[in-house]
Amino acid sequence: MPSHHPLPFDPIDRAAKLWQDRIGPAATMAAVTNIMRVQQILQSSVDAALRPHGLTFARYEALVLLVFSRQGSLPMNVMGQRLQLHPTSVTNIVDRLQADHLVERNSHPTDRRTTLVTITEAGRQRQKVATVALTDIDFGLIGLDDTQTAQLTALLTRVRRAAGDFTDPS
Amino acid sequence: MPSHHPLPFDPIDRAAKLWQDRIGPAATMAAVTNIMRVQQILQSSVDAALRPHGLTFARYEALVLLVFSRQGSLPMNVMGQRLQLHPTSVTNIVDRLQADHLVERNSHPTDRRTTLVTITEAGRQRQKVATVALTDIDFGLIGLDDTQTAQLTALLTRVRRAAGDFTDPS
DNA sequence: GCTAACTGGTTGGACGTCCTACTATTGGGA
DNA sequence: TCCCAATAGTAGGACGTCCAACCAGTTAGC
Numbered sequence A, B: 001m002p003s004h005h006p007l008p009f010d011p012i013d014r015a016a017k018l019w020q021d022r023i024g025p026a027a028t029m030a031a032v033t034n035i036m037r038v039q040q041i042l043q044s045s046v047d048a049a050l051r052p053h054g055l056t057f058a059r060y061e062a063l064v065l066l067v068f069s070r071q072g073s074l075p076m077n078v079m080g081q082r083l084q085l086h087p088t089s090v091t092n093i094v095d096r097l098q099a100d101h102l103v104e105r106n107s108h109p110t111d112r113r114t115t116l117v118t119i120t121e122a123g124r125q126r127q128k129v130a131t132v133a134l135t136d137i138d139f140g141l142i143g144l145d146d147t148q149t150a151q152l153t154a155l156l157t158r159v160r161r162a163a164g165d166f167t168d169p170s
Numbered sequence C: 001g002c003t004a005a006c007t008g009g010t011t012g013g014a015c016g017t018c019c020t021a022c023t024a025t026t027g028g029g030a
Numbered sequence D: 001t002c003c004c005a006a007t008a009g010t011a012g013g014a015c016g017t018c019c020a021a022c023c024a025g026t027t028a029g030c
Helices: A011-022 A026-053 A057-067 A076-083 A087-099 A121-136 A146-162 B011-022 B026-053 B057-067 B076-083 B087-099 B121-136 B146-162
Strands: A073-075 A103-107 A115-119 B073-075 B103-107 B115-119
Touching: A026 A057, A026 A121, A026 B026, A026 B146, A057 A073, A057 A076, A057 A087, A057 A103, A057 A115, A057 A121, A073 A076, A076 A087, A076 A115, A087 A103, A115 A121, A146 B026, A146 B146, B026 B057, B026 B121, B057 B073, B057 B076, B057 B087, B057 B103, B057 B115, B057 B121, B073 B076, B076 B087, B076 B115, B087 B103, B115 B121
Parallel strands: none
Antiparallel strands: A073 A115, A103 A115, B073 B115, B103 B115
């Protein structure tokens, strides 16, 4: 169970209201704090579902990426690009997955700089049961029907695009 | 400048597409990862704007809360409730603000368990300039017009409500 | 060929978040 | 009155994220 204390009202929204008179883009502020807060809710909800399986969302995403990769292995830098993570975060995550024997580190055949991360059979199994756990809680995203979920995705994708998150491969 | 590496395509969406055939609520998964990602973008954008002023978003929010409080001081547990933070997170944040002389810790007049956090004059000044820095970047939330921003807020509010985030004081 | 710039990855440190466990204080009920 | 549950805050640790700095290997330019 996530440990968000219930709120009698939204303090940040209240702050935003106060700003409206003296500063400016309160609507934007409200959206920002909503995103921050919903992310926090989802994170703790998802992590709680994964904890019994010894995973976090970050490590789970890495496992998913490897499971769906053609060879079951990827260079670390590619993992960083796909998951949008700093190289040091990849190192951190792979360290922990490796300590759990869910992935292995292999050397690249031609480029001796790169490290290939390969998922193990145990890793595949773990990803499978973790996915079941996640689908059981519907990924922690509740309160929206299919149409609204699609709307939300569309809006957020727009933001990501505006932020230059995915540069189209032109 | 945030350090997200540009993406040629959305890997998680791709993974979600793969799941669609074999697992199920891929749309939900896509929305979840989008929220996670947008939060990350906003966080790093906002933190980058605050870094020159020696603040993070978490500490900034705490300052705002104190500035808008009637007495300029609040008990730590109240701060935790308003900011939706774990008690230990409040301790952490107040520690750092105090080290920067932006807040002070005072003892409560009647309840010796509670600690009153009081904003200093330096804290008020810092909050002011930090707010200017933040409004200058429009909180990093771009790519949406007013209508879309309102839509986004409405959708996220629905999620928060479903998660029991604000328990209406009925 | 040789040097300089670039790329892949790691280390160490800062920060925020949470959890578990603990101390101090308060307040309600036997 | 006294004891015990609830509350306020902190300490220590785990985790993920980032940055700065660094080393090893690779590639391009001269």
